[in-house]
Structures are given as structure tokens and as C-alpha cells.
Amino acid sequence: xxxxxxxxxxxxxxxxxxxxxxxxxxxxxxxxxxxxxxxxxxxxxxxxxxxxxxxxxxxxxxxxxxxxxxxxxxxxxxxxxxxxxxxxxxxxxxxxxxxxxxxxxxxxx
Numbered sequence: 150x151x152x153x154x155x156x157x158x159x160x161x162x163x164x165x166x167x168x169x170x171x172x173x174x175x176x177x178x179x180x181x182x183x184x185x186x187x188x189x190x191x192x193x194x195x196x197x198x199x200x201x202x203x204x205x206x207x208x209x210x211x212x213x214x215x216x217x218x219x220x221x222x223x224x225x226x227x228x229x230x231x232x233x234x235x236x237x238x239x240x241x242x243x244x245x246x247x248x249x250x251x252x253x254x255x256x257x258x
Contacts, residue, residue: 155178166201
């Protein structure tokens with residue numbers, strides 16, 4: 150998302166496009182030119198940026214969550230799995246803290 154916001158910062162609103170070079174984006178983004186190019190393609194595939202020609206980027210309106218997950222169903226699967234993992238980790242941490250406090254004689258819950 151940081152790369153997307155960089156493109157918005159470079160946006161010429163009168164023309165409706167941003168014209169930073171890949172090298173300029175790489176420096177601002179803090180990544181190599183190759184990585185920046187790959188991430189630009191990811192943004193294009195996700196429907197966040199149109200790249201009609203080299204060095205010309207058109208930031209697009211982000212998709213709604215429903216449209217995004219309809220277009221990328223694997224993203225929903227990844228999200229729900231990551232969320233479930235995080236919830237389980239929190240539950241385990243609370244249980245581990247409760248047991249620790251019991252061993253130490255602490256009665257806080």
C-alpha cells in the first residue's frame with residue numbers, strides 16, 4: 150500500500166496520471182528497481198493501478214471489500230485463516246498467562 154500512496158503523491162491531477170521513473174519510485178519506496186517493478190505489477194493485477202505505458206501510472210479507486218474478495222477469493226481464504234490463527238494465538242497466550250499467575254499466586258484474571 151505504501152507504493153500505491155507514493156503513486157498518488159506523484160499524481161498530476163490535471164492529467165490524471167503519475168510519471169515517476171522506476172528509479173525514483175525505488176528510492177522513495179526503499180526497494181530495488183526489480184522489486185518495485187514487481188510490486189507495481191501486483192498493484193496493477195489487484196486493480197489499484199493502471200499502467201498504460203512505461204513510466205505512466207494511473208492510480209485507480211480501490212475496490213470495495215466485497216468486490217476485491219469476489220475477484221480474489223484466495224485472499225479471503227488467506228485472511229480468514231490468518232485471523233483464526235491470530236485468535237487461537239491470543240487464546241493460548243491468555244491461558245498461558247492465567248496458568249503463570251496461578252503458579253505465582255496472583256489472583257488477577
